Amino acid sequence: MKWDEIDQQPCSIARALSEIGDRWTLLLLREAFLRTRRFADFAERTGAARNLVSDRLEKLVAAGILERRRYQERPPRDEYRLTPKGLDLHPVIMALVHWGDRWHDDGRGAPVEHVHRTCGHVMHAEPSCSACGTRIDPREVTVRAGPGLRGLPDADRIGSA
C-alpha cells in the first residue's frame, strides 16, 4: 500500500496520519502552537528545508488545519494560523510533549513547561474519561468495533459490543 492510500483505511489514526503523519508536519504544528506564523520563522525554527516548509504549509492549509491570511498589503505578507481543526490538535501535541519529557529527558529537565492559567501551576495533560471524569488507566480501556466498521473484515478481529 502506498502512503497516499492509507486514508482509505477504516481507521481514525490512519486518516489522521494521512494529514499530519509526515515527519516535518508535526514540527511545523509545534511551531504553530508556539505562535509562529511566518514562513521564514517556520523554516528557521524547525530546521526544515524551505521547499519542504512551502510544501507542508500548503498541504496543511489544504487540509483546513492552517489558514493563510494576508495581514499586510504593502508589501504583501501572509501568515499561517491554526484553524479550529488545527487548534483541536492541542491534546495530541500535549500528549506527545509529555511522553517526550518522560522518556527523553537529557538530564536537564523539560525544555518547555506548560502553565495552567486557571490554577497557576505547571502541569501536563492527563487523560480523563469523557463519561465519568476519572483519570484513565490504559488497562481499563477496551476497544471494540464501532459503527464505521460494521460489515468490514476488521470488525471480527477487534470484536464488537
Added chain:
Amino acid sequence: MKWDEIDQQPCSIARALSEIGDRWTLLLLREAFLRTRRFADFAERTGAARNLVSDRLEKLVAAGILERRRYQERPPRDEYRLTPKGLDLHPVIMALVHWGDRWHDDGRGAPVEHVHRTCGHVMHAEPSCSACGTRIDPREVTVRAGPGLRGLPDADRIGSA
C-alpha cells in the same frame, strides 16, 4: 537539517518524533495497542511493505518501545510486545484517534470505540490538568521555557517564568 539530527533539538516533540514520527511507525503502534504481536499480522494489517515492517519493528525495539520475545522454541517464534515506554504512548494514540473521529468522520461513525471498563461507557480521552484536575481549555495553557532550555537562544522566544 537532516531528519536523523532532529533529536538534538531541545524539544520534547522533536525527540519523540525522532522515534515515532515515521509514517508507518504510528500505524504499527496502533496495531500493537490492538494486541497485534506477530510480524505477518503487522504487515498485513497496516498494509506496509514487509521490509519496512522489519526495519520499523527493529527500530522500535532499539528505542525500547517494543520488546521482542521468543514465545516458542520449535519452530522459533518471536512476538513484539509493548514495553512500559510503549504503553505510555496510550494517551498519544487516544488523542489521535479522537481527533480523527472528529474531523475525518466519513458519515458512518467512528470505526473503533473505546469503552471505559471502570464506568462501562463509551468514552474518549479528555485532557485534564495534572495539577488541579479540571478539563483543559487550550487557551488556558501557556508555554514557557523550562530548565532544559536555559541559556539557549530559543528561551527568549518562548519566554520564561
Added chain:
DNA sequence: GCATTCGGTTTCATTTCGCAACCCACTCCC
C-alpha cells in the same frame, strides 16, 4: 541606484519507498 528582506521555486544529487522475488527453518500430510 544598490543592498536587503520576505516568501517562495528550481535544480539536482542522495535517500527512502514500494513491490516482487527469494530464502530458510520448520511442520503437515501422504
Added chain:
DNA sequence: GGGAGTGGGTTGCGAAATGAAACCGAATGC
C-alpha cells in the same frame, strides 16, 4: 521421503521523496 504450506524475514531494483543550495521577484531602506 517428497511436496506443499507457513512464519519471518532479506535482497534488488525502479520510482518517488528529501535536502542543500542557488535562483527569483516584489517591495522597501538608504
